[in-house]
Amino acid sequence: MIETEGNAKGASVPVKAIIRGVKNEAPGVRTFLIEKSGPPAQPPCLPAARPGQFNMLGYPGVGEAPISFSVLHPEKTTEGRNQKNQKNLFGHTVRAAGRVTGFLSGFVEGDEVFLRGPFGRGWPLEEARGKHLLLLTGGLGLAPLKPVIEMAPTLGASGVTLLHGAREPRDIIFKTELARWKSEGAIEIELTVDNPEDNPDKGQKQQPKIHSGLITELIRPLRIDPSETVAFICGPEIMMRFAARELLIKGMAGSGIYVSVERRMSCGTGHCGHCQIGPWFTCKDGPVFSYTQLKGLPDVIL
Template sequence: MAAPETAPLDPMAPLVARVTRRHHDAPEVFTLELEPEDPGALAPFAPGQFNMLTVFGVGEVPISFSGDPVDQNRLVHTIRAVGPVSGALTELEPGAAVGLRGPFGVGWPMAEAEGKDVVVVAGGLGLAPLRPALYRLFAERERYGKIVLLYGTRSPDDILFRRELEAWRGRLDAEVEVTVDHAMAAWHGNVGVVTTLIPRCSFDPAQTVALVCGPEVMMRFAIAALMDAGVAADDIYLSMERNMKCAVGFCGHCQFGPVFVCRDGPVFPYARLRGLLALKEL
């Protein structure tokens, strides 16, 4: 095999993108819209994939796409300020430069879900990686069976993407439930753990694809509830989170048993991770 004439793309070198918009969603949570300086250099992203975002001089973190996949020129990322890099990202003002590598990873099984009922279970910030899938589900509504969205978060103040949730909830062709762990009396919505909503929803478990994203404990309980409802392990997909440094399988950090979360995931059918999720400190 002849060596390529031109230098191959360095998977570790970021492109430069600019912040075009910054929106405060919830305490510590911000959504950034980015525009690459050279839009042609990026492959289109699929729901569930992620980018590696760099604040120059600070560092790099993996952040899922949270925007509409129809609009490929607007790269939308919803970020919680939890560390030095994510903190610095959320402080960037429009015009600021960001390093960007991606898109990486295996996303949600949008094609496999066609013709089936789709149950989306999101917890906390886990709604962000699911939002591109939800945009797609509603944009191509006729391709799917029933759509159920169950979203749980800590408190009413922490609810993300209220505008979209309200719009989807207003639809007659979807079942959308939002629940919070606790609320002041002024909140008239549901209070309780999101997994308890699963048995109350109507879908055909034999013809269902479930998309789950949230804290790992919440996902474990959601999977249990989905399987109790009769959904097969093959049809339950979850998005995993692990430390990622390279996003291309070189650095080793994101290993979860046999898989590299960055390359083989972050979205996995539960059947592939069954047995691993219950192990401590794997």
């Protein structure tokens, strides 16, 4: 007998799921609320998924793309609140960028989607206990942290601050949620855009104020206690680079800064090798890494 470890069941076999809701977030960006069909024992074994993990989302003949969970608590979302089977619901926010995501973006309610997962290590939520949790996000990078924000009251953090940057006001995703989070007051929110012109929501009181400039300009004035702060960063790698550097300048250790990185993935199971960064596999060792884990490795922009 050949000695094996680990779990072979289902990791490479897609399961069918049904699109239960579609929400436009920004130009080219949609959130899909998805219900897993099939027997409950079949993966993806939700609600075992953790924030920061991802599914390989795809369709036969088109291919698959790794997409993080943006909804793990459907009861806390407007579109999920009225749904039946909330236990089996989860969501992904997709930008129509390439061939696969372009196809996925065309889904409508009732369509079938095929997926595998959940894969990867999520955000180290336990690190936030007793500390100030700083969330720095850019563009679509807010999506993998949305479940973290929604479970913020349960994390035991001394405080939560979200700094989010986007290109233009209309590119800011989760506007409804941002307004709700602001009104609930559980977290502090600052938004910034490169170009503040043409804000379609201008003058709406419930929207958080939108600054203009790079996210680093929101980080600089922050007063943080470096040893009592933990940061989760998600966005384009170049944005994460400069955001992390601002925190290092403030005295934070690389081990307290976590980033979620994107790499090409084909299997999700640590076999195909495409997502390697130095000795790591992004799919199984990541996609969330501490800054220290990635620092100094080749082909990393951090």
